[in-house]
Amino acid sequence: xxxxxxxxxxxxxxxxxxxxxxxxxxxxxxxxxxxxxxxxxxxxxxxxxxxxxxxxxxxxxxxxxxxxxxxxxxxxxxxxxxxxxxxxxxxxxxxxxxxxxxxxxxxxxxxxxxxxxxxxxxxxxxxxxxxxxxxxxxxxxxxxxx
Numbered sequence: 001x002x003x004x005x006x007x008x009x010x011x012x013x014x015x016x017x018x019x020x021x022x023x024x025x026x027x028x029x030x031x032x033x034x035x036x037x038x039x040x041x042x043x044x045x046x047x048x049x050x051x052x053x054x055x056x057x058x059x060x061x062x063x064x065x066x067x068x069x070x071x072x073x074x075x076x077x078x079x080x081x082x083x084x085x086x087x088x089x090x091x092x093x094x095x096x097x098x099x100x101x102x103x104x105x106x107x108x109x110x111x112x113x114x115x116x117x118x119x120x121x122x123x124x125x126x127x128x129x130x131x132x133x134x135x136x137x138x139x140x141x142x143x144x145x146x
Contacts, residue, residue, distance in 0.1 A: 005062070006057075006058040006061065008047065008050050008054060008055065008058050009058050009059075009062070010045065010047065012045045013045045013047065013126065014062075016043045016045055016123070016124045017059065017062055017063055017124070019043075019123070020063070020123050020124060020141050021141070022066065022141060022142060022143045023066060023140060023141065024122075024123040024124075024140075024141050025118070025121065025122045025123060025124075025138055025139065025140050025141070026059070026122055026123060026124040026125070026126065026138070026139050026141065027039075027042075027119045027122045027124070027125045027126065027136065027137070027138050027139075028052045028055050028056055028059065028126045028128065028136070028137045028138075028139070029052075029125055029126060029127050029128060029130075029136050030052055030128060030130035030131070030132060030133070030134075030135035030136050031048075031127075031128065031129050031130050031131055032133070033125075033127070033136050034116075035125050035127040038116055038119050038120055038125065039119070039120075039122070039125040040120075041120065041121075042119075042120075042122050042123060042124060042125050043123060043124045043125070044124075044125045044127060045124065045125070045126050045127070046127050047126050047127060047128050047129075048127065048128065048129040049129055050128050050129060050130075051128055051129065051130045051131075051132075051135075052089065052128050052130040052132070052135045052136075052137060053089060053092045053093065053096065053130075055126055055128055056093060056096050056137065057096050057099075059126075059139070060096060060097070060099075060100040060101065060139075061100065063139075063141050063142070063144070064101070064104075064141070064142035064143065064144060065101050065104050065105060065139060065140065065141070065142050066140040066141060066142040066143075067104055067142050067143070068142075069106075069140060070106045071106035071107060071108040072104065072105065072106065072139065072140040072142065073097070073105050073106065073107045073108065073137065073138065073139055073140075074107070074108040074109075074110045074115065074118065074137070074138040075090065075093075075107055075108075075109055075110065075134070075136070075137060075138075076110060076112055076115040076134055076136045077109045077110055077111050077112065077115070078134055079112055084133055084134060087132060087133060087134040087135065088132070089130075089132040089134075089135045090134075093137065104142075110138075115136065115138070118138060119136075119138060122138065
């Protein structure tokens with residue numbers, strides 16, 4: 001264990017986050033996301049015992065979002081006709097973004113299959129045990145400055 005780093009950040013996750021550069025993208029995936037098939041060219045890190053919100057909180061404590069794009073965040077848009085209207089978990093995400101990136105978290109609502117295509121180019125996919133639907137979230141890493 002390390003001081004100042006959440007114990008839910010595994011060594012494999014910490015390594016992958018360190019390897020990412022400015023502009024690289026990562027997906028925090030819910031339990032239904034096809035992590036292994038979408039992530040054939042990505043680093044896939046398992047975090048099955050954790051939810052997407054707690055992983056988002058731990059990740060944003062370690063990396064900034066890209067300030068050179070208006071929308072460094074993408075959500076998977078609810079499929080038209082689905083009984084879900086606005087996923088409750090998105091409110092939790094908003095609270096986390098306001099904690100770490102209050103002025104820099106524009107959100108791109110991305111159609112389901114377009115989200116999958118974008119995720120295929122992600123450097124990292126974090127597979128969680130999240131049971132909420134439409135909890136998938138994509139982040140573009142920014143520049144770490146001191």
